[in-house]
Amino acid sequence: MTVSSGEPNPDMPAGPLPPDAALPPEAALPGAGVPDAFGRLWTPHRLAYIQGAGKPTGPGAHEGCPFCVAPTLTDEEALIVARGELVYAILNLYPYNSGHVLICPYRHLADYTELSGAEAAEFGDFTMRAIRALRDASGPHGFNIGMNLGTVAGAGIAAHLHQHVVPRWGGDTNFMPVVGRTRVLPQLLVDTRKVLADAWPAV
Numbered sequence: 001m002t003v004s005s006g007e008p009n010p011d012m013p014a015g016p017l018p019p020d021a022a023l024p025p026e027a028a029l030p031g032a033g034v035p036d037a038f039g040r041l042w043t044p045h046r047l048a049y050i051q052g053a054g055k056p057t058g059p060g061a062h063e064g065c066p067f068c069v070a071p072t073l074t075d076e077e078a079l080i081v082a083r084g085e086l087v088y089a090i091l092n093l094y095p096y097n098s099g100h101v102l103i104c105p106y107r108h109l110a111d112y113t114e115l116s117g118a119e120a121a122e123f124g125d126f127t128m129r130a131i132r133a134l135r136d137a138s139g140p141h142g143f144n145i146g147m148n149l150g151t152v153a154g155a156g157i158a159a160h161l162h163q164h165v166v167p168r169w170g171g172d173t174n175f176m177p178v179v180g181r182t183r184v185l186p187q188l189l190v191d192t193r194k195v196l197a198d199a200w201p202a203v
């Protein structure tokens, strides 16, 4: 389940491979097939992001808004953690940390002030449940919680309101996001979804 590096691959011998007898030595690339010292970060969800998957084609609800499409899929397909009456919780496809949850109203609206009273109440309730589920599942040391209203404020999908719930651990920011613009995520999203859905409190 971990995608971090340095774990032995049972399909690969631990040491350098023997020379390939079928190839003359000069035909082989130097180092080809020889495990190197570098670990590997497998981030298949990032590939989808780079390829533009899930990007809306316009600001409307029927222009590929991922937060309108997600509830029409199964929980597993959409990475939905829990569904309420008016709002739902979904994993961020591009998480800043493992367990980065988004709380979304089902209604396609952009601004927090557009929520009805009932929607705002469940929005807050789901934020609390997300915190409790994350605490129960993975014991974070703290949280970042909030909304980016408008593209200029950093909202990736500005047309559909969503609240970020990001669990934080001491030392979870290292040189990788700073230098490499790469975040190291030790758990695959499908596994995270299952863990959080199981930990989601009923009340």
Ligand SMILES: [Zn+2]
Pocket: 060, 061, 065, 066, 067, 068, 069, 107, 108, 109, 159, 160
């Ligand atoms: Zn939407």
